[in-house]
Amino acid sequence: MSASVYSISPSTNFKGNDGNWSTFTIQVGTPPTFLEVLPATSGRSIWVVHPQGCEFSDQPDGCQDARGGIFSPVAEVSSTWSNIGDANQFYDLNFGPEEPLNSALPTNSTYAGASVLGTDLVTFGSDGGSDAPELRLQFVAAYAERVPYLGVLGLSAFNETPINRNEPYSSPLGAWNSTDRVSSAYYGYTAGAHYRTEDDRLGSLVFGGYDASRRDLGRVVTVPFGAANTNRSLALTVQGITLTDISQAQAIDMQPLANVLIDSVVPEIWLPETICNSFETAFGLVWNSTARMYLVSDDQHNRLTTRNASVTFSLARNSTANSTAITLPYAALAPFAGYPLLEPVTNDATLQLRYFPLKRAESTNQYYLGRTFLQEAYLAVDYDREEFYVSPAKFGSGEPSLQQVYSPGRDNGPSGLxxxxxxxxxxxxxxxxxxxxxxxxxxxxxxxxxxxxxxxxxxYGGTSSIGGTTIEAWQEGIPPGHVEHYKPAMSEVGSDQDQLKQELDATATARGSAAFHRHELSAGTIRRVSDQSRASISPLENRRSHYRSGSYGVPLPPSADQLGAPSPPLPGSEHPSPPLSSGTSWFGGPVELHGFSRGSPASPSTPAIEEVPPIQEGSQPADRNTLNHLEGSNA
CATH class of the missing domain: 1.20.5 (Single alpha-helices involved in coiled-coils or other helix-helix interfaces)
Structure with missing residues (x-):
């Protein structure tokens, strides 16, 4: 499967107990349960509302719809559900990025809670088509707490470690990236703006790239990831804040704020109390210390709407770098708060009050730009390059324009590696x-x-023999000829004609011309023994003398006495064999010759010599001197 870019279609609904937020639909389980969730820029997993989340005694009617739906994490509901850990035990939710805020929140709305953990099939989008992106065995946490009120879709590429740090589970983006279903660990997101009238006022969420139609590419600021703490990777610097109404634009007198975290789980904007005081003066806001929020009356709301109030943030990677400006109109700053956020000030679970989404930070690790900010900002995060990009969001630009982003080292093509x-x-x-x-x-x-x-x-021959068996022997390159049959019992020979030739009669041992073989003259027998094969073969084939093979070493050349001397005469002929020359040696090759006269008659105990074919025409006859020498020897 080639790497792709996934655009997750938003639902058409705006929901929330702390504002109107553009939701996204996911399907969990088999058969699927349809749920509406909100993207979490620092989240690492999928959180869905457990059925117990709608079993509070003081909750208003319509809880399940208000919370985006509920999911029961049991096999009876989903055949593909599998528990992680003890099915009867609850495990803490990972509120790592939000935990610093708890000290400044009412006890009924802190970021803490427990959940049932497991894995299941998750499909993204509401159409359920065959091309809808899905994840099998995806980590899911089912929680019953009232915060967050809607389920969560984690966007981070970092792994989740819910029980054991040595047992990580991939986030949705991490799972797609590790299997090359997206071309990079990258996402683009803007929260949507319910107060706008454009057709594209809904939220936009893209994995593996971004939507160029929703992002002002000419006003992008690039920020490297923060410190080693991955919970605060998306931190930047607020260089300045400007408050504007119909009469004037007032820049707040402030020092740049470093380490301000962008986090869409948090709905509000959290700033130092001194800066909040400037908001109070400019917009006439009043802090409610019981609810710990700025509640806005209808009169205040109408006045700020009439005066066209707005807030502009100048953002950069640090205090001196180039910045971009994100402007929030007052309409983005006038949400309603409902159950259970108003419990400190009312027992009416159905009551909703307008509030200004600004919170007083009590420490430097409580500076946040939350979901309110992302209504007018487009956030793109590149985990491969470890940097993120902030620019103004665009509206009314027409059809989506998806841009695929490739990780470093990957070819800019669908089949790249x-x-x-x-x-x-x-x-x-x-x-x-x-x-x-x-x-x-x-x-x-x-x-x-x-x-x-x-x-x-x-x-050195194909067949050897011992004691009367046939020895078939021929040299490489010389065609097979007649074969001599040997009889070893020489003592049985009694004929006078079977006398040994004088030149072969010897009782002493002599060495042949090859330094590495031994020749013996014993009782009229010439025996040459191979040091390696120990085989004996006939030296006569087609009237040719055997040549020496160099396989076992370099043979010694024949002596001067041997050169030109005749070989023993051939049987049935008065002609001797060809004389020895420098290129041939009668003693060459692993041969054994019993020393009977080749003219002696055959007997059961003497070699039986088969008839040898005549010399072919054109063969060179022996010279006269050789013949005379041979005849003189036999005289």
């Missing part, structure tokens, strides 16, 4: 080539060695 994957492929290919080369060398060497052995075996 990451740099690590390419490196892995190259290393694997080189290793495969090296292995193939080694195997090729080994098999080639083995084949060559076997061929050498075969040639040696063929050169």
């Amino acid at each position: 990451r740099g690590g994957a390419i490196a892995g492929i190259v290393v694997g290919a080189l290793a495969a080539l090296a292995l193939a080369g080694a195997l090729g060398w080994w098999f080639g060497f083995k084949k060559h060695r076997q061929e050498r052995r075969r040639r040696k075996s063929k050169s």
